[in-house]
Amino acid sequence: MQQDDLIIVSVDDHVIEPPDLFEKHLPAKYRDIAPKLVHKDDGTDMWQFLHIEVPNVGLNAVAGRPKEEYGLEPTSFDDMRPGCYDVSKRVMDMSANGTLGSLNFPSLPGFAGRLFGALDDKDAAKVLAQAYNDWHIDEWCGYAPDRFIPLAVPLIWDVDALAAEVRRVAKKGCHAITFAENPEPLGLPSLHSDHWDPFWEACSDEGTIVCMHIGSSGKLVMPSIDAPIDVLITLQPMNIVQCAADLIHAPVFRKFPDLNVALSEGGIGWIPYFLERLDHSYHTHKAWTGADFGSKLPSEVFMEHVVLCYINDGVGVKLARDIGVDRITVEIDYPHSDANWPTAPERLMEEFDASDLTDAEINAITYENAMRFFRYDPFPIRPREQCTVGALRAEAAGWDVSPQSRGAAAHREGPVKITDLAAAAKS
């Protein structure tokens, strides 16, 4: 496999919603209650909705900035690379990174789409969420249907409305929905409850994959209150192991044998250990705990339902065959701080070169699995030979991807702590 021949589909990027988000898809009577972007005196841009202010925390939009400028401070649109919020520029940034397709998680409503549910008027909440999804599907992804995989936000506050929305957006060609890795910290029933069954059923019927992104439970990984933020950053991907263990012991996969769940940004290098531990615990304890996976091992059930996702993971790539190459997908994470941009092809290839994966296995990982699980097929619009890293980068020849300073980071005294993140998110 040559680097230029890779085809890259990223199942985890992020959109920073543009100010005109609600202009086209919201009925006039709801205009007044929609979130509004406000430029503040301190130079930051902030969404205002009810009593809630949603800042755009710096780490979420740092693509293309020097690492010294990464930080937690709220930012303005001027601080961001336009590819964060302008879809035409986004496509150019994708091409310059050799990326064919991209799934974009929401920023404003949160990974679990909770924001709109803050409205007492749940009809209005539904209308806002549907307007968001229509904007996302028709405007953002619709700009270049060959380049985007649509992803709906969930009406997580009303499971019947949620199930109906899954069916509604499926008709528009959207077969992925973001959800909480654990709804319980959000004040909702856990994955062990049958509360969610109408949702799982709709996803199962419509062939819709459920994306559980790290951090989507809203619970910070914080061993101790005065820990540096590096502790959280280090732990964040693997922390989804709690969701993995919760999910596999919940009844959902037994009830809905066709359902697929993606552990977005969860990494893969820890999976072989986890699967071995899962089976070991089952063998050792099922006689008294009541755990029951029928004729299968829990690791088998897990690998029949879970789609794995990684940004960079040399250990995981070396172990890919043990994990299962037909369930692994890649992510870029643009424009977040862990983003593999603009050198995804180089860094993916380095890891493949250090492994003994065949071309067929590499293709499964970089694009075929994503196309299958997310029901994405750009080839009728864009012939395969125009989808490679080499072809896409040629289209973006001359597009500037060099680091661009957008102002120095705020002066800090001493190391940044996890609590600074909580403070920034609330500011």
Next chain:
Amino acid sequence: MQQDDLIIVSVDDHVIEPPDLFEKHLPAKYRDIAPKLVHKDDGTDMWQFLHIEVPNVGLNAVAGRPKEEYGLEPTSFDDMRPGCYDVSKRVMDMSANGTLGSLNFPSLPGFAGRLFGALDDKDAAKVLAQAYNDWHIDEWCGYAPDRFIPLAVPLIWDVDALAAEVRRVAKKGCHAITFAENPEPLGLPSLHSDHWDPFWEACSDEGTIVCMHIGSSGKLVMPSIDAPIDVLITLQPMNIVQCAADLIHAPVFRKFPDLNVALSEGGIGWIPYFLERLDHSYHTHKAWTGADFGSKLPSEVFMEHVVLCYINDGVGVKLARDIGVDRITVEIDYPHSDANWPTAPERLMEEFDASDLTDAEINAITYENAMRFFRYDPFPIRPREQCTVGALRAEAAGWDVSPQSRGAAAHREGPVKITDLAAAAKS
């Protein structure tokens, strides 16, 4: 390597303290306040201390029972295999499992030794903890100095007394101490505080290894309140990754370059992923977080200070050379439910056979590392050729290790939940 030629030193087993624990080492004036074993009307044995009752939760003493009898119920001494609490029987159980040496964690005072600190009179608390340590070192380990590695309980409520105790027991030949993986949930300063410096300094001076056992922070791993207990059991070892990330970003290893910490029962298969993630986060974020490992990578600092421990871990054994064979040790976990007893040699050998480890590497993992880091040298008492699996099992020929029923488990309705464990521990 032939199975019979293995030499096995386990750095993680557990003692169930016998009723006469405090008889020999407690000054007369403190007899009345010492914990007392009480046989209850419901047939269980319970330690009573102040207003506190400490049950012996079933899963902690199930070695040799059929798996159907595992459970969370409080137990009595009659429910246990005598090797749990009778050191002469323990040595036979070790020999029958081919185990040369064993490090025994406490049960009654908790992994972090907190129990005695419940006394308002801190002088009395100190006397009780010292009596415990003297009993452990002189009576339990002293019964067969060639077979036990002494492990002190910490006076965790008073860091100066704690440091002094490290120095006192070191003079008695004890160079290991148990401690909390995270002191903060116990209401104490975190690993990031300089509060603990006198303790780290004493351990560093005395060549004493600090053992942080899974669960020692007292914080249960519970993604959701109605999760089956299988979720906790699956997650428990790897949950120590939170301690690992906390510890490496704390100042302790920078301040005390000779200090060693063992992640007891933490497993090893997830370590390669963790180390790669640690370095990746450092490269990506140090420019703004203030993280600073000088001329080294955090993964290098980690592997200079942390001793890794596993019971069964096929994935980890395959990756042992990537992890570092000179920092890996083995555990039996007798008499807990995850114990590799009485078939440790068979199960360890299976994993070695599936790896390409050399005899020298296997010896490092099964005993040489443990002897070095825990300052344990039985060979002057027991010649090396009497220390192998084959020799020890021959000594225990005829010792009955077949599963013995000690009464049916309580009837349960539906799956056991994590909350049942919390309830049992408090009962």
